[in-house]
Amino acid sequence: MDHFQYKHGELHAEDVALSCIAQHVGTPVYVYSAATLTRHFGLFRQALAWTDHLVCFAVKSNSNLAVLKLLGDLGAGMDVVSGGEYLRAKAAGVPGDRIVFSGVGKTIPEMRMAIEGGIRQFNLESEPEMRALSALCAGMGVEVPVAVRVNPDVDAKTHEKIATGRSDNKFGIPISRAIEVYAEAAALPGLRVVGVDVHIGSQLTDLDPFRAAYAKVADLTRALRAEGHAITRLDLGGGLGIPYRRDNSAPPLPLDYGQVIRETVGDLACEIEIEPGRNIVGNAGVLLSQVIYVKRGEDRDFLILDAAMNDLLRPAMYGAHHDIVPLIEPSVGAGVQPYDVVGPVCESGDTFRKGAELPGMAAGQLVAFRSAGAYGAVMASEYNSRPLVPEVLVQGDHFAVIRARPTYEDMLGRDSIPAWL
Ligand SMILES: *Cc1c(COP(=O)(O)O)cnc(C)c1O
Numbered sequence: 224m225d226h227f228q229y230k231h232g233e234l235h236a237e238d239v240a241l242s243c244i245a246q247h248v249g250t251p252v253y254v255y256s257a258a259t260l261t262r263h264f265g266l267f268r269q270a271l272a273w274t275d276h277l278v279c280f281a282v283k284s285n286s287n288l289a290v291l292k293l294l295g296d297l298g299a300g301m302d303v304v305s306g307g308e309y310l311r312a313k314a315a316g317v318p319g320d321r322i323v324f325s326g327v328g329k330t331i332p333e334m335r336m337a338i339e340g341g342i343r344q345f346n347l348e349s350e351p352e353m354r355a356l357s358a359l360c361a362g363m364g365v366e367v368p369v370a371v372r373v374n375p376d377v378d379a380k381t382h383e384k385i386a387t388g389r390s391d392n393k394f395g396i397p398i399s400r401a402i403e404v405y406a407e408a409a410a411l412p413g414l415r416v417v418g419v420d421v422h423i424g425s426q427l428t429d430l431d432p433f434r435a436a437y438a439k440v441a442d443l444t445r446a447l448r449a450e451g452h453a454i455t456r457l458d459l460g461g462g463l464g465i466p467y468r469r470d471n472s473a474p475p476l477p478l479d480y481g482q483v484i485r486e487t488v489g490d491l492a493c494e495i496e497i498e499p500g501r502n503i504v505g506n507a508g509v510l511l512s513q514v515i516y517v518k519r520g521e522d523r524d525f526l527i528l529d530a531a532m533n534d535l536l537r538p539a540m541y542g543a544h545h546d547i548v549p550l551i552e553p554s555v556g557a558g559v560q561p562y563d564v565v566g567p568v569c570e571s572g573d574t575f576r577k578g579a580e581l582p583g584m585a586a587g588q589l590v591a592f593r594s595a596g597a598y599g600a601v602m603a604s605e606y607n608s609r610p611l612v613p614e615v616l617v618q619g620d621h622f623a624v625i626r627a628r629p630t631y632e633d634m635l636g637r638d639s640i641p642a643w644l
Contacts, residue, residue: 225506226256229552234591238620241511242550245589248615250513251530253600257293257618259507264297267499270481274495279323281461281500282308284597289616289625291315302498306333313340327393334359344368346420348395353408360413370418370458373398375436379424382541388423401443405452416452419444422460428474430483437487444491457488461498465505467544467594501597508596510535514588524562526584531566532573533606535599539572550589553582568607
């Protein structure tokens with residue numbers, strides 16, 4: 224459930240009419256609902272209420288400081304994958320001991336930054352990285368908590384670009400070599416082995432791959448303990464999917480997911496960390512856009528919007544579906560017609576949907592892309608020199624711009640022309 228509903232014939236975010244935001248901030252613009260973020264975060268906490276846990280929000284899904292602050296104030300930890308994300312989490316007021324650092328290519332400066340600022344744990348993804356972190360820590364005279372990300376070789380049954388738990392993916396170390404790698408980690412200076420980490424992919428709509436992966440983690444944990452490692456934490460990653468189509472059967476709920484965790488690793492007396500991103504923020508955001516033109520093609524009509532692939536990349540990148548709805552509620556029984564919904568960028572890939580069924584649309588009307596809160600704004604660019612899309616947060620009956628649209632002056636001012644040209 225989210226807080227984007229039609230009220231008095233107009234789509235609202237909580238108690239704010241989205242048309243009002245479009246009028247004040249312009250379009251395209253991302254709009255997030257604080258109540259929805261709070262609700263979704265609460266569902267994960269509830270799902271793990273049976274044990275010691277930390278819900279670490281995957282910052283890469285939405286890294287706006289206001290979103291991080293809201294979740295951090297609710298008690299969320301953060302899962303970061305770069306120095307920039309680490310600094311964002313800190314700037315949002317999240318203490319270092321609630322930040323876990325994941326990612327396949329952490330650099331020495333990034334690792335140093337996290338050690339100096341405080342870190343809950345590094346999730347190590349390879350032996351060279353493990354040795355580099357050990358050397359860094361030894362040089363700094365510190366010891367840091369680490370988990371090793373294992374690749375359990377399970378098929379997450381999701382889009383190939385967001386599957387990460389198969390042996391042919393670049394992530395983690397093969398689970399078959401884990402015992403050996405943990406032995407080296409324990410022997411290296413500067414590292415304190417505390418846990419096991421796994422993340423098998425994103426937008427999973429079936430619990431079976433989680434069950435298979437977590438069962439392997441449980442077996443590994445027992446084997447590592449038998450080798451003398453004090454495993455006290457399990458980081459089980461993120462990946463629980465969300466409904467992208469309102470008319471479709473829904474993926475499992477956080478509560479069901481928590482049950483799978485309990486059944487697979489619940490008897491190990493470990494603190495449980497999870498790293499949901501999409502499930503917390505995906506349906507807590509929409510992208511608003513205005514129709515620029517309705518163009519009659521040979522055999523179809525094109526709805527040309529002021530939002531484009533540079534603002535919302537998922538359809539072009541993954542063939543992803545987003546429901547597109549008019550801000551004015553269609554009257555009951557109103558007819559629909561098919562439109563190819565496109566943006567103005569000079570790429571055929573800049574097509575959001577072919578044959579979208581919408582009521583008759585005219586230039587100037589407003590639409591919302593639903594489920595756009597995760598992997599939306601964070602993947603936006605200024606391709607075609609289109610200003611970076613702004614972001615707005617709604618709470619109750621008020622809203623605030625949480626990232627302003629740059630001016631053309633801002634954009635041009637970032638380049639410089641060398642004196643020798
Ligand atoms: C992307 C990612 C997540 C979050 O995935 P969601 O599908 O957004 O929940 C969590 N952990 C790691 C290591 C990731 O790479």
